[in-house]
Amino acid sequence: MLSQGVASRGELMEKTANEALIVLGCPEVPVQQALALYAADRLNDDGYTLTIAGNPSVLNLLRISDPKKMYLRELVELEKCIDELSQEMRRPALVLAFIHNDAGISYASTIRFLFHGRLVVLIFGRNAEALSGDLDCSCDLITELAVHNPGKLRRKLDLMMGWEKR
Numbered sequence: 001m002l003s004q005g006v007a008s009r010g011e012l013m014e015k016t017a018n019e020a021l022i023v024l025g026c027p028e029v030p031v032q033q034a035l036a037l038y039a040a041d042r043l044n045d046d047g048y049t050l051t052i053a054g055n056p057s058v059l060n061l062l063r064i065s066d067p068k069k070m071y072l073r074e075l076v077e078l079e080k081c082i083d084e085l086s087q088e089m090r091r092p093a094l095v096l097a098f099i100h101n102d103a104g105i106s107y108a109s110t111i112r113f114l115f116h117g118r119l120v121v122l123i124f125g126r127n128a129e130a131l132s133g134d135l136d137c138s139c140d141l142i143t144e145l146a147v148h149n150p151g152k153l154r155r156k157l158d159l160m161m162g163w164e165k166r
Contacts, residue, residue, distance in 0.1 A: 037065060
């Protein structure tokens with residue numbers, strides 16, 4: 001029998017089996033904000049316990065964009081999230097990584113090293129094609145030259161995630 005406050009391995013696995021993590025880069029490319037909130041809404045509808053990781057600037061933009069926390073549940077700074085992944089304190093079933101620069105490629109590779117579940121990488125922005133060639137890890141990859149209009153990238157994400165029928 002377990003004492004109060006201690007969970008069995010099975011209970012921990014059940015808890016983490018439906019966790020999702022969205023990883024965001026610097027908020028320089030406008031489509032990222034819209035797609036992050038869109039993906040958060042869809043993942044919440046799918047029953048995931050959602051965490052969004054990013055730098056303080058992008059997290060502050062999200063807080064301001066969703067003051068009633070309709071879409072956002074838990075926000076965490078990216079470095080802390082990477083640390084928690086490395087210590088297996090955070091074990092999501094799914095990670096969506098939004099990338100528009102070289103730093104994002106490095107973060108995605110680090111996450112792939114630490115995380116063995118489903119990794120969906122969205123590479124966007126003016127240099128999307130070149131950046132996608134720099135990514136060297138197994139993942140479900142979506143690439144689009146989107147900067148201001150998230151429409152095509154959203155449709156590709158819908159297809160990848162099975163959301164197109166909604």
